[in-house]
Amino acid sequence: MNARAVTAGFKQQAIQFFADPQWIIPSLISPFLMTMVMIFISSGGTAIEGPVVLQAVLGGGVLGMWASSLFSSSSSVSFDRINGTFEPMLGSGTRIIYVLAGRSLWSTLIGLMNAFIVFAIAELMFGTGLSLDRPFLFFLTVLMTMLSLSTVGLLISSLFVLTRKGGTIATVLEYPLYVFSGALIPISLLPGWMHPISYVLGPSWGVDAMKYAALPVHEGLMGMSIVADIAICMLLSIVMIVISYFVMLYVERKVLEYGTATRY
Amino acid sequence: MSGPLTIVASAAKMDFRSKFAVVGPLMRLAVIMLTNLFSMYFFFLLASYIGKSDVTPDYVIIGNMIQSIATSTLYSTSNISNMEKHTGTLEPLLTAPSRMFYTFFGKSIFGILNGIVSVTVSISFAAFVFGVDFSSANLSVIAVIGLLTCLSLTGMGMAVGSVGLYLRTSSIIASLFSYIGLLVCGVNFPVSYLPGWLQIFSYAMPLTYAVDATRMAVGGATLSAVSQPLMIMIVLGLVYLIISWFIFNLFEKISRKTGKIGSF
Numbered sequence: 001m002n003a004r005a006v007t008a009g010f011k012q013q014a015i016q017f018f019a020d021p022q023w024i025i026p027s028l029i030s031p032f033l034m035t036m037v038m039i040f041i042s043s044g045g046t047a048i049e050g051p052v053v054l055q056a057v058l059g060g061g062v063l064g065m066w067a068s069s070l071f072s073s074s075s076s077v078s079f080d081r082i083n084g085t086f087e088p089m090l091g092s093g094t095r096i097i098y099v100l101a102g103r104s105l106w107s108t109l110i111g112l113m114n115a116f117i118v119f120a121i122a123e124l125m126f127g128t129g130l131s132l133d134r135p136f137l138f139f140l141t142v143l144m145t146m147l148s149l150s151t152v153g154l155l156i157s158s159l160f161v162l163t164r165k166g167g168t169i170a171t172v173l174e175y176p177l178y179v180f181s182g183a184l185i186p187i188s189l190l191p192g193w194m195h196p197i198s199y200v201l202g203p204s205w206g207v208d209a210m211k212y213a214a215l216p217v218h219e220g221l222m223g224m225s226i227v228a229d230i231a232i233c234m235l236l237s238i239v240m241i242v243i244s245y246f247v248m249l250y251v252e253r254k255v256l257e258y259g260t261a262t263r264y
Numbered sequence: 265m266s267g268p269l270t271i272v273a274s275a276a277k278m279d280f281r282s283k284f285a286v287v288g289p290l291m292r293l294a295v296i297m298l299t300n301l302f303s304m305y306f307f308f309l310l311a312s313y314i315g316k317s318d319v320t321p322d323y324v325i326i327g328n329m330i331q332s333i334a335t336s337t338l339y340s341t342s343n344i345s346n347m348e349k350h351t352g353t354l355e356p357l358l359t360a361p362s363r364m365f366y367t368f369f370g371k372s373i374f375g376i377l378n379g380i381v382s383v384t385v386s387i388s389f390a391a392f393v394f395g396v397d398f399s400s401a402n403l404s405v406i407a408v409i410g411l412l413t414c415l416s417l418t419g420m421g422m423a424v425g426s427v428g429l430y431l432r433t434s435s436i437i438a439s440l441f442s443y444i445g446l447l448v449c450g451v452n453f454p455v456s457y458l459p460g461w462l463q464i465f466s467y468a469m470p471l472t473y474a475v476d477a478t479r480m481a482v483g484g485a486t487l488s489a490v491s492q493p494l495m496i497m498i499v500l501g502l503v504y505l506i507i508s509w510f511i512f513n514l515f516e517k518i519s520r521k522t523g524k525i526g527s528f
Contacts, residue, residue: 029439033447037307041314041453052314082350168287172295175302185309 002098009102013076017110027067030174032118035060038184054131057122058214059184061115062207065146066177068114072107073153074170076100077160090255097248100157108150115142138213141230145206148233151240152177152203158247183207187221202236205229268366275370283374293381296336300386301393303335304328307452308394319453323479325394327451330413330478332386334445334471337379337414341372341421342438345428354429358519365512368425372418379414398482405481405490412494413474416501420470422508429515445471470504473497 038056077100080086089096132138156173160166178184180198187198198204199222208221209229220229287295307324345368348354357367387406390396424441428434445451448462449471455463466472473493480490 029436030443033443036447037452038310038314040447040457041311041316041319044316044318044453044457164286165291168291168295172298172302175299175306178306179302179309185306185313189309189313 002095005094005098006102006105009099010106011102013072013103013106016079017106027071028064028114028117031060031063031067031114032121034063034178034184035118035122053122054214055211056184057119058210059207060118060122061142062145062149062181062183062203062210063178064114064118065111065149066181066183066203067174068111069104069107069146069149069153070156070170070173070177072103072110073157074160074166076103076107076157078167081164090252095248096161096252097158097245100154100244100248104150104154104157107153108146111146111149112143115146132214133216134213137226138210141206141209141213141226144230144233145203145210148202148206148237148240151237151244152201155240155244155247158244158251161248161251177201177203180204181207182221200236202233202240205233205236209233268363271362271366272370272373275367276373277370279371279374292378293385296378296382297385299335300328300332300382301389303332304386304389304394311452316453321394322396324452325390325396326479326482327449327475329383329386329390330410330471330475331445331449331451332382333379333410333413333417333474334442334449336382337375338417338421338424338471339438339442340375340378341368341418342424342428342441343435344368344371345425346434346438349434358516363512364516365422365509368422368508368512372422372425375421376414376418379417380411383410383414396482400484401482402484402486405485405487406478408487409474409477409481409490409494412498413470416470416474416497419501419503419505419508423504423511426508426511426515429512445469448472450475468500470497470500473500 035056038059039053042052042056077086080089089099156170157166160169163169179190180187180194180201181203182198187195187204190198205221205224206229208218208224209226211218212220212226212229220226224232284292304325307328308321311319311321311324345354348357357364360367387410391398420441424437425434428437431437444465448455448458448466449469450466451471455466455472458466473496477485477490477493477497480493
């Protein structure tokens, strides 16, 4: 573990963000609109409150975190290619996975902010009250879900090292997680053959834990308890990190073997 | 007239080359198919989950079928100025003796074709994946609506893109306008659900009339029956195009007068 490289990756991502902080807005637009759509369809044009609004806001927060994570992971490598800094980074003695991990940690922080912006706007517009059943536990589960989303982002950015089409592929990946994570729509509504896809995604379990902490009554995913949700979410996140690590080892070996830094 | 036409044709040709240089036609088609499939499925599930009698899954599928034009044509046209800034080619464009309006219009042709492909794919999904009943639909009228929507949203995209020249990161307004239809254009629920002040925006968007006309055509309406919403949509598209002409000219004048090329 190269902590200095992780810190440097984190710091560099932060500097880039503060140089142009408006980049956060595109990743807020789509999740916020989804939340609003759910609220308007449910309300039928009249004022509503209660579990539907709470679920829409919670779901919107998760979508916000995912959009931020996906956007950062796709742009982190793509921007290096555009700026011409990708080849020197690959050629440096530092394992690229640590640089990407640092960047993912920054996107975690921004993703959390993204979620809380969605919560705050919904509160201002709809007065949701966000009457959480267990607020502290809820905060912890939000943090865990975001970290889990970041590990998915880390894996994606590792895979994007292999292609110049990262930005294009990222647009495809936005909606599948909206569908499979159960953030807005319960996983039980998906056809049975899709359930395994949801179950292997750490964020699905994080979302379930969030619902446990936020709602007074909640029927867990596969009948699991909140403790089991947390354990599975963490385990799957570790698996994502391990896969990302081996993907990056493969890429680095290819680069050293063929001397082609951007084409494989 | 040959001057502007030459610029439009040349810009379109260059744009096609650069677009296909990194992402080939097959990959682009796959991206369009997957993005549309998952976004339509997401809203299909959302409508099924909420279970409102007037917002059925078929209702949202028809709406999202037309919305797909916004996410392709409107986004790509609105985002042209952002891409030029990103690749550092906006300054040469501004200093070239050609009018920027024609160059941007040429570059928007790719978006028009993208929109046509996108809506064709979405209609196929609506019929064959989501089981929307097109037995009484007037398919030729739907085709005309799709084509006119692409053209009309190009006008709007040009206006948004021209304003984007002023911004440092114009992808923000490009994202906003391409997704806002999900909320304000009757794509996922009737416009009447929205508060009065928001409905003003709905009626200023060409997409609202496109969605309305498409719903009528799926029910079997003839071209003359949908002529009113179509006429309003065309007029709106033209108005936006004319506005963009004035804005492009304004920024050209400012940049030449002040010498501040690309930053206003």
